[in-house]
Amino acid sequence: MFTVNQRLATVHCFSLATGHCQLLYTCYMSQDAPDTSQLDPRLVKLYTEALHHQKQGNKSGALLAYRRLQSQFPDFADGWINGSVVMAELGRTEESLAMALRAVELAPDSPSAHCALAGPLMGMGRTPEAVEQFEKAILLDPAHFPALTNLAGIYVRRGEFQKAIQLDDRAIEAQPTSSALWGNRGHARMRAMDLEGAEADLRRALELDPDNHQVRWNLAYLQLLQGRFKEAWPNFRARMKLDEWCDNRQSLGKPHWGGEPLDGKTLLVYTEQGYGDTLQFARFLPRLKKYGARVLLSTYPVLKRVLECLPGIDALAVEGEPLPDYDCVVPIMELPVILNVGIEDLAPLPPPQLPPSGTLPPVPELDRPGFKVGLVWAGSPAHSNDELRSMSPAMLRGLADVPGARRVERIAWYGLQKPAPVEPPDLPGFTDLSRHLGDFMDTARIAKRLDLVVTVDTSVAHLAGVLGLPAIVLLAFMPDWRWGLGETSPWYPSLTLLRQPAHGDWGSVIEMLKREIAGRIEQR
Numbered sequence: 001m002f003t004v005n006q007r008l009a010t011v012h013c014f015s016l017a018t019g020h021c022q023l024l025y026t027c028y029m030s031q032d033a034p035d036t037s038q039l040d041p042r043l044v045k046l047y048t049e050a051l052h053h054q055k056q057g058n059k060s061g062a063l064l065a066y067r068r069l070q071s072q073f074p075d076f077a078d079g080w081i082n083g084s085v086v087m088a089e090l091g092r093t094e095e096s097l098a099m100a101l102r103a104v105e106l107a108p109d110s111p112s113a114h115c116a117l118a119g120p121l122m123g124m125g126r127t128p129e130a131v132e133q134f135e136k137a138i139l140l141d142p143a144h145f146p147a148l149t150n151l152a153g154i155y156v157r158r159g160e161f162q163k164a165i166q167l168d169d170r171a172i173e174a175q176p177t178s179s180a181l182w183g184n185r186g187h188a189r190m191r192a193m194d195l196e197g198a199e200a201d202l203r204r205a206l207e208l209d210p211d212n213h214q215v216r217w218n219l220a221y222l223q224l225l226q227g228r229f230k231e232a233w234p235n236f237r238a239r240m241k242l243d244e245w246c247d248n249r250q251s252l253g254k255p256h257w258g259g260e261p262l263d264g265k266t267l268l269v270y271t272e273q274g275y276g277d278t279l280q281f282a283r284f285l286p287r288l289k290k291y292g293a294r295v296l297l298s299t300y301p302v303l304k305r306v307l308e309c310l311p312g313i314d315a316l317a318v319e320g321e322p323l324p325d326y327d328c329v330v331p332i333m334e335l336p337v338i339l340n341v342g343i344e345d346l347a348p349l350p351p352p353q354l355p356p357s358g359t360l361p362p363v364p365e366l367d368r369p370g371f372k373v374g375l376v377w378a379g380s381p382a383h384s385n386d387e388l389r390s391m392s393p394a395m396l397r398g399l400a401d402v403p404g405a406r407r408v409e410r411i412a413w414y415g416l417q418k419p420a421p422v423e424p425p426d427l428p429g430f431t432d433l434s435r436h437l438g439d440f441m442d443t444a445r446i447a448k449r450l451d452l453v454v455t456v457d458t459s460v461a462h463l464a465g466v467l468g469l470p471a472i473v474l475l476a477f478m479p480d481w482r483w484g485l486g487e488t489s490p491w492y493p494s495l496t497l498l499r500q501p502a503h504g505d506w507g508s509v510i511e512m513l514k515r516e517i518a519g520r521i522e523q524r
Contacts, residue, residue, distance in 0.1 A: 096120040
C-alpha cells in the first residue's frame with residue numbers, strides 16, 4: 001500500500017431547520033505531504049485530476065477519475081477514501097461503503113479511512129458502527145478534526161450536548177481557522193440553549209469566512225428565535241444558498257421584486273416551503289398594496305379554500321396549473337425581509353370568515369357531549385426535522401387521567417392526524433376524524449367546533465393561530481425559530497406554547513399539558 005498524504009476531510013455542519021447532521025466534504029493538502037515526484041507520474045496526474053473535479057463540485061468527473069485511479073493503482077488508499085466520499089455525495093451509499101471498506105483494508109492505521117467508512121454507515125442508519133469508526137480515527141490521531149466534529153454531530157443529535165461541545169473544542173484546537181468548525185460548535189451550543197455562546201461562535205465563523213451560508217443561516221435562526229427580526233432578515237436570505245432550499249427560488253421567466261414601486265403591476269407571490277410557512281407569512285400580503293401591487297398568490301391545492309378567505313389577495317392560482325399574466329415574482333418568505341418587519345409589526349390578520357357551517361358536510365362524530373380536544377401528535381415523516389418535533393401516540397397515554405376531568409366534565413378526544421394513524425392514541429373514547437380531512441378548510445371547520453386544539457409543531461398550529469382558535473403547541477427543547485422563547489407567540493396570540501425542559505423530554509410536556517387542560521375545563 002502506498003499513499004499520497006492528500007486526503008479528504010469531513011466535517012459536520014448542522015442546519016437549524018433540520019436538526020440533522022450533514023456530512024460536508026472538503027479537500028486539503030497536508031503540510032507534511034511527501035514529494036509526489038517519487039511516485040508514478042500517471043498516479044499523480046489521475047489523482048490531481050480527481051481532486052480538481054471534486055473541489056469544483058463536479059462529482060461525476062471526480063468519480064470517473066477515481067474509478068480510473070482505482071483500476072490502475074488498486075493499492076492507492078486515498079483513491080478509495082476520496083472515491084467513497086464522492087459516492088456518498090451522489091447518494092450511492094452501498095458503493096460508498098464498499099470503497100471505504102477497501103480503504104480500511106489497505107490502510108488500517110489511517111484515521112481518514114475510518115472516517116470515510118463512518119460516512120456511509122451513518123447514511124445507512126448504522127450509527128453505532130459509525131461511532132466506532134470515528135472513535136478508531138480519534139484513537140489513531142487524537143487531533144483528527146474530521147472525526148472529532150462528526151462524532152460531536154452524533155452527540156448533538158442524541159442531546160448529549162456537553163460531550164459534543166468538548167469534541168468540538170478539540171476540533172477547533174486542531175484547526176482554529178476553520179469557519180466550519182466554529183460554526184459546528186455554535187450550532188451545538190444553540191441546541192444546548194447556550195445562545196450567548198452560540199452567537200459568539202457563529203460570529204467568529206463568519207469572520208473567518210463571510211460566505212459560509214450555513215453559518216449565516218444559523219445566525220439568522222438564533223436572532224429570529226430571540227425576536228431580533230430586523231437584525232435577522234439580512235442573514236435570513238442565506239437560506240436560499242443552502243442545498244435543501246436553493247431550488248425554492250424560482251425565476252419563472254420574470255424579474256424578482258425587491259421592494260420598488262409596482263404601480264398597478266401584477267406581483268406573483270409563490271410558496272417557498274411548507275403549508276405552515278405559507279399560512280404564517282400570508283399576513284404580509286395586504287401590505288403589498290402600498291406598493292401599488294396587484295397580488296397573485298400561487299399556492300398548494302390543499303390551502304386554496306382557506307387562503308381565498310384572507311385579505312390582500314387579488315387572484316389565487318394553484319401550483320401546477322396555468323398562471324395568468326404577471327410582471328414580477330417573489331417568494332412569500334422573502335416578504336418580511338423586503339418589508340423590514342419588526343416584532344412590533346406582527347399583528348395577525350383578522351380571522352378569516354369561513355363558510356357558514358350549514359353549507360358544509362356534517363361531522364356527526366362531533367355531536368357527542370364533553371370538552372372537545374383535537375390532537376395532532378406528529379408531522380410528516382418526510383420533514384427534515386420530524387424526529388425532534390413529533391412524538392409517538394403512545395406518549396399521549398398519560399392524558400387519560402387529566403386531573404379532575406372525570407369529575408367536572410368528560411373529555412372527548414378527536415384525532416386530527418392525517419393520514420389516518422396506524423397506531424391511534426390509547427385514550428378513552430378517542431375518535432379519529434381523518435376521513436373528514438380533505439384539505440385545510442375541512443380541518444378549519446372541524447377545529448372551530450372544538451374547545452381546544454393540541455398539536456406539535458405542524459401546519460395545524462399555524463392554522464389554529466390564523467383562525468384565532470384556542471390551541472396548545474407542544475415544542476421541542478430547541479424549537480423552530482418562529483415559536484420564540486416565551487409561553488405565547490407574537491405571531492399567534494391565541495396559542496399557548498409548552499416546551500420540553502430538556503432534549504427529548506416529552507413526558508414533562510404531557511404533565512404540563514394535563515394541568516393546562518384541567519385548568520381550562522374548570523374555567524369553563
